[in-house]
Amino acid sequence: ELVAETVAYLRANGFDSIEATPTAEAGWMQHVDDAGSITMFPQANSWYVGANIPGKPRVFMPYAAGVDFYAAACADVVEQGYLGFRLTGPAGSRCHDGVVRRLQPDVQMVLEMVAAMNPPALESLPVEAARAVMVETNAARPPGPDVGEIVDGGFPGATGELEYRLYRPASPGPHPVVVYFHGGGWVLGDAASDDPLCRDLCVRSDALVVSMNYRHAPEHPFPAAADDGVAAVQWVADNAAALGGIPGRLAVAGWSAGGNIAAGVCQWARDHGGPHI
Structure with missing residues (x-):
């Protein structure tokens, strides 16, 4: 769906090429590594990290944070004008450079859970109530x-x-x-x-x-x-x-x-x- 919608967007707006920027690529690789590091996947000498090829750099490639996190990241990219991508074509060139995900996935999950609970701001509580929360x-x-x-x-x-x-x-x-x-x-x-x-x-x-x-x-x-x-x-x-x-x-x-x-x-x-x- 993302690919089809992106192709349609490019055609409709005079672009014929879309490419990830080096900044976004490096940031995404870090995010993938962060997501994998809170699992047991990287602890095994498997082909998941390239261990089946002698001398190959160890890089964890699968996205371990889950489909929901991946879909949310894709949606954020689109909503922010294709964040981290350079679009080029007859209409010219456009780039909104940046890192797609800066939070580690477990931290992001906790923040989303807290947001869903919609608690009162800690600084708005009476002192004794804030201490009890802590x-x-x-x-x-x-x-x-x-x-x-x-x-x-x-x-x-x-x-x-x-x-x-x-x-x-x-x-x-x-x-x-x-x-x-x-x-x-x-x-x-x-x-x-x-x-x-x-x-x-x-x-x-x-x-x-x-x-x-x-x-x-x-x-x-x-x-x-x-x-x-x-x-x-x-x-x-x-x-x-x-x-x-x-x-x-x-x-x-x-x-x-x-x-x-x-x-x-x-x-x-x-x-x-x-x-x-």
């Missing part, structure tokens, strides 16, 4: 990888005790230390809310990861979270050996709002003579 969402996500040990504890924040969660690798210590700050727009989350990510970071880096809580807005406006971030890094640096870390081997990390806190802590430490990051 708790429910976190409860339904896949767990991260196993680590050697997880320890929950408390540390002295800028104005009072706050919680931390420590992730220890399974390998013999001591280990370098990563002080981690969770995301959540300075309003949501706690020391355990980024648990799968912290587990993954611990396993991949073979480092001790200490996820630190901080005070949240709107109850505690700026600079409460930043002050707690500084207190957290100072406390971890002072207690690195007792936590199982290597003193002086300290990194900071964070996601979203936590990334902001991590960046601010680094600048604070630079300007105040430490701790050394």
